[in-house]
Amino acid sequence: MRRRRSCAGVWVSDDASALRADLDRVIAGRPISLVGNARSLLDTGHGAAIDRGCVVRLNSGIPVRRSAQGRRIDIHCFSTRPSLEYNLRRGGWRTWLRRGYFRNAFPIWMSGLDRETCQDPAQAFYPTELLDALTERLGARPSVGAMALDMLVRLTDAPITLYGFDFKTSTTFYRKRENRGPHDWEAERRIAMALAEEGRIAVKR
Secondary structure: OOEEEOOOOOEEEOOHHHHHHHHHHHHOOOOEEEEOOEHHHHHOOOHHHHHOOEEEEEOOOOOOOHHHHOOOOOEEEEOOHHHHHHHHHHOOHHHHHHHHHHOOOEEEEOOOOOHHHOOOOOOEEOOHHHHHHHHHHHOOOOOHHHHHHHHHHHHOOOOEEEEOOOOOOOOEOOOOOOOOOOOOHHHHHHHHHHHHHOOOEEEEO
């Protein structure tokens, strides 16, 4: 088992089997709604369908339109805690006041960066062995959406539906200025579409 020490002085697991057990507990036999943050999602009516599943949200994606995005959250995947706090502050005072939205969700720290700053003994991590393999496959640093999809496909048996993933065809709904980051969006799109063609996931536009 691979483990890392947090600065709170506790041991936190970086083990895929431990994360699989945690995911099984949280998902509890439900289908998974993996919700991206594409602005194009706001023009849909997927909210009710999203909320019927085990809802996985990404980064600072606090819903702003219930009919399109749903309102529930069960699992919160984010890059790093420092970047999450930074983005919540940049989202304006309303977003900052609503940061408690994530409080009761199961938290998964996705990036390999800044893990030594973690102070929460209940914090889960995307296993570095999966992160390294996905990075090599993409030839670039994966986005949180790509990591979350990889994690759910590899570590769960639940049906997965993607909402709000358009691979930067539109902007991120909570950003005024787009940040494309060091990611290969076309490579991530190809992986998702291949999974859809294999029947392993569904993709809603």
